[in-house]
Amino acid sequence: MISDYLAIGLMSGTSMDGVDAALIETDGEGLVDTGPGITLAYPPDLVTLIREAAVTARTITDRLARPEPLATAERRLTELHAETVHRLLSIADVKPREVDLIGFHGQTVLHRPEAGLTIQLGDGPLLASMTGIDTVADFRAADVAAGGQGAPLAPAFHRALAGRVGDRPVVFLNIGGVANLTFIGADGTLSAFDTGPGNALIDDWVRARTGASCDVDGELAARGSVDHTVLTALLDDDYFGMPPPKSLDRDHFAGAALDGLSLEDGAATLTAFTAAGVARAIAHLPAAPRLWIACGGGRHNTALMAALRRYLPGRVVAAEDAGVEGDYVEAHAFGYLAVRSLKRLPLSWPSTTGVPSPLTGGVLCCAPGR
Numbered sequence: 587m588i589s590d591y592l593a594i595g596l597m598s599g600t601s602m603d604g605v606d607a608a609l610i611e612t613d614g615e616g617l618v619d620t621g622p623g624i625t626l627a628y629p630p631d632l633v634t635l636i637r638e639a640a641v642t643a644r645t646i647t648d649r650l651a652r653p654e655p656l657a658t659a660e661r662r663l664t665e666l667h668a669e670t671v672h673r674l675l676s677i678a679d680v681k682p683r684e685v686d687l688i689g690f691h692g693q694t695v696l697h698r699p700e701a702g703l704t705i706q707l708g709d710g711p712l713l714a715s716m717t718g719i720d721t722v723a724d725f726r727a728a729d730v731a732a733g734g735q736g737a738p739l740a741p742a743f744h745r746a747l748a749g750r751v752g753d754r755p756v757v758f759l760n761i762g763g764v765a766n767l768t769f770i771g772a773d774g775t776l777s778a779f780d781t782g783p784g785n786a787l788i789d790d791w792v793r794a795r796t797g798a799s800c801d802v803d804g805e806l807a808a809r810g811s812v813d814h815t816v817l818t819a820l821l822d823d824d825y826f827g828m829p830p831p832k833s834l835d836r837d838h839f840a841g842a843a844l845d846g847l848s849l850e851d852g853a854a855t856l857t858a859f860t861a862a863g864v865a866r867a868i869a870h871l872p873a874a875p876r877l878w879i880a881c882g883g884g885r886h887n888t889a890l891m892a893a894l895r896r897y898l899p900g901r902v903v904a905a906e907d908a909g910v911e912g913d914y915v916e917a918h919a920f921g922y923l924a925v926r927s928l929k930r931l932p933l934s935w936p937s938t939t940g941v942p943s944p945l946t947g948g949v950l951c952c953a954p955g956r
Contacts (some may be wrong), residue, residue, distance in 0.1 A: 593687040594674065594719070595921030596667050600694060600763025601785055601883060602636055602838040603799060605646040607670045608917035609678055613927035618746045622678050624915035626670040635659045636693060643696035649705050649727065656695070660707040661699065663693050668716035682718040687939065689924030690723040697835045699735045710951035720956055722924040722948040729934050734941035735833040737766070741778040741938045742769040742926060743919035750909050753877035761785060761884025763836050765822050765864060769871050777872060779830035782863025783839050785884050788856045795849050804889025807857040810850030816947065819843065820859045826866040831940035860884070861893035868899070878902040881915040924948065
């Protein structure tokens with residue numbers, strides 16, 4: 587063991603498709619040894635429940651309120667996260683008592699930092715009880731309460747990973763439901779923000795028209811043509827001109843006007859929109875990146891990766907080509923952040939979320955008997 591802590595990170599992102607779990611050994615600072623991970627898909631009825639919860643969440647103003655269907659969704663989500671932890675431990679042949687911490691992100695159903703509100707479903711005390719492992723949850727609330735965006739929170743982990751990468755400045759580009767980036771300068775300077783849509787608009791477009799969950803490998807987009815009139819209209823959103831730090835709710839761009847486009851042309855146009863949104867972010871960076879490391883599910887979309895290479899300066903590579911486990915970057919990050927939270931180290935900075943000063947966060951939920 588290279589460090590003081592063995593942690594499990596849990597991440598369920600804005601794509602709302604499942605939970606990732608991964609082991610990590612770390613001191614929460616420079617020592618990082620990433621371990622194995624697994625993904626457990628949400629069953630269809632849970633996806634429906636989460637989407638209903640997200641609609642209801644728009645009507646509440648208290649982040650701790652759990653009217654139906656939020657209460658049921660939270661319980662189901664927590665139970666599924668506990669099952670994922672137990673499956674990971676079995677696969678890795680690790681006993682619960684050997685794990686120091688779980689970092690439990692939860693499922694975001696509302697993110698409106700401008701209103702001081704962010705809601706992640708997930709019952710930290712229940713998860714700690716069901717797994718027998720101390721759990722850190724509610725990572726974003728302290729940041730938002732202090733006037734920050736509450737997102738992104740992975741930059742601290744990205745900076746630790748950057749020690750494996752030679753090229754600087756480097757950007758870690760996470761393409762989940764929403765896309766976000768972390769810029770790391772030659773001197774370790776951090777800048778981070780959401781760039782715009784990631785996979786969410788593409789997924790929603792394809793799901794509404796075919797019932798499939800996504801554009802697998804970007805095959806639909808590859809067969810379509812970009813409608814540049816529609817793309818220009820999509821890019822005419824005030825968000826892209828706003829200076830960072832800034833973050834987005836998953837549904838910020840919902841209802842994008844693609845009426846009249848074929849399935850393939852719509853997928854191609856939305857894929858270009860994601861890439862162009864990332865390109866718009868360059869104007870807000872301290873320097874032009876030499877290397878872009880794509881993480882998250884979006885890196886599996888070959889049409890999207892091709893679009894990113896057309897739109898962006900510098901090299902664009904998938905995480906694995908930079909020596910990073912791309913499927914579990916976010917899960918590993920929240921295991922890492924759990925250790926930082928326990929040690930009261932900062933999770934966010936003025937340059938990553940807009941908080942007035944470096945700030946820790948998270949709530950420790952102790953497992954009974956530990």
